Amino acid sequence: MTNSVVDAPLAQVPDELTPGHSRWHGLRPYLPVVALVVAAILPYSTLNLPGIFEGPLNSPGTLQLLAICLVFGGLAAGYDLLFGRTGMLSFGHALYFAAGVYGTDVLITKAGLPLWQAAVLTVLGGTTLAALLGAVALRTVGIAFAMVTLAFAQVGAILVARDFGGLTGGEEGLPLDVSGLPSALVGVTNTVNLYWLALAYLALVVLVVHRVSGSPTGRVLAGLRDDERRIGVLGLDPYRFKLVAFTLAGGLASAGGVVYVLIVGGASPHITSSELTLSLLVMVVLGGPGTRWGPVLGGILYMYLDHRLTAFGSSDAVNALPAFLSHPLSQPLFVLGTVFILAVYFFPGGLASLRTRLTPLVTALRPPRPPR
Numbered sequence: 069m070t071n072s073v074v075d076a077p078l079a080q081v082p083d084e085l086t087p088g089h090s091r092w093h094g095l096r097p098y099l100p101v102v103a104l105v106v107a108a109i110l111p112y113s114t115l116n117l118p119g120i121f122e123g124p125l126n127s128p129g130t131l132q133l134l135a136i137c138l139v140f141g142g143l144a145a146g147y148d149l150l151f152g153r154t155g156m157l158s159f160g161h162a163l164y165f166a167a168g169v170y171g172t173d174v175l176i177t178k179a180g181l182p183l184w185q186a187a188v189l190t191v192l193g194g195t196t197l198a199a200l201l202g203a204v205a206l207r208t209v210g211i212a213f214a215m216v217t218l219a220f221a222q223v224g225a226i227l228v229a230r231d232f233g234g235l236t237g238g239e240e241g242l243p244l245d246v247s248g249l250p251s252a253l254v255g256v257t258n259t260v261n262l263y264w265l266a267l268a269y270l271a272l273v274v275l276v277v278h279r280v281s282g283s284p285t286g287r288v289l290a291g292l293r294d295d296e297r298r299i300g301v302l303g304l305d306p307y308r309f310k311l312v313a314f315t316l317a318g319g320l321a322s323a324g325g326v327v328y329v330l331i332v333g334g335a336s337p338h339i340t341s342s343e344l345t346l347s348l349l350v351m352v353v354l355g356g357p358g359t360r361w362g363p364v365l366g367g368i369l370y371m372y373l374d375h376r377l378t379a380f381g382s383s384d385a386v387n388a389l390p391a392f393l394s395h396p397l398s399q400p401l402f403v404l405g406t407v408f409i410l411a412v413y414f415f416p417g418g419l420a421s422l423r424t425r426l427t428p429l430v431t432a433l434r435p436p437r438p439p440r
């Protein structure tokens with residue numbers, strides 16, 4: 069028998085030890101700051117993107133659309149604190165957003181309070197409302213919890229629609245009295261200030277959610293999502309921690325309502341509907357629940373498509389198509405639903421999983437390294 073010698077394969081340098089990977093890994097912590105700076109200076113750009121926006125980036129219409137997208141990116145991140153990070157499926161989260169919108173509008177328009185007082189009272193009121201209703205709803209679990217939160221939201225929607233106390237304007241909504249607002253937030257020329265306000269709100273929500281998730285409380289919330297009984301065995305009170313998450317998410321949603329009412333200039337009853345909460349759920353699932361940036365990206369993308377698909381559905385290009393194509397494409401909800409189904413099917417982890425799923429494909433297409 070002859071002994072054969074098999075040459076060992078050449079040693080491969082791990083990717084994390086290569087210079088390029090090290091530089092990239094060192095830059096990753098600064099990417100959120102870079103993205104924030106780019107978003108902050110965006111209004112100074114005159115870049116025109118036909119088909120994507122109706123005007124240049126610094127036009128009032130484009131800035132208003134971007135501001136709305138930023139607000140809903142923050143709302144989705146706050147809702148993910150419940151759904152993705154704690155495992156609580158709430159169908160009534162729109163109630164606290166509506167409390168922020170209508171609370172600010174009523175206190176400014178009806179009571180004549182200045183903006184800062186109305187904003188502080190509204191956020192405090194929305195947070196207190198979330199704490200009170202959460203204390204009741206969290207006595208249930210699972211689908212019962214979802215139904216209780218939905219019932220609370222429906223009560224709020226009925227009160228708004230019936231013009232409770234003559235404060236909400238009923239089905240017609242309540243226009244915001246801008247005479248009591250700071251001049252820097254009034255007028256088309258000051259849309260850029262509202263954009264920066266929405267950007268500040270998004271940054272605040274991301275910071276709060278990130279700090280909570282990385283704290284001991286956040287680790288308990290993650291444990292509640294995975295196995296609530298284990299948290300109870302450790303001697304911790306699941307109810308108390310879930311109430312903290314519920315209250316914090318409600319407070320962040322009411323703060324988003326304060327910013328939103330300034331951007332759109334009034335309150336309308338559609339924000340009290342359960343469809344808004346379902347939209348938030350879609351945003352989180354589309355972006356990737358339980359991830360740092362997935363819900364933000366999902367909220368921004370969803371609201372952008374929601375606004376732009378309306379214009380796309382009424383465009384001449386769609387009207388020129390055959391009837392069996394033009395009719396469904398003219399319905400934004402149909403297109404949004406199709407996009408959501410395809411995204412969930414091909415990317416179950418949401419937009420946040422794109423990098424993980426595309427890495428094998430990029431690696432396969434990358435030319436092999438020459439032997440040293």
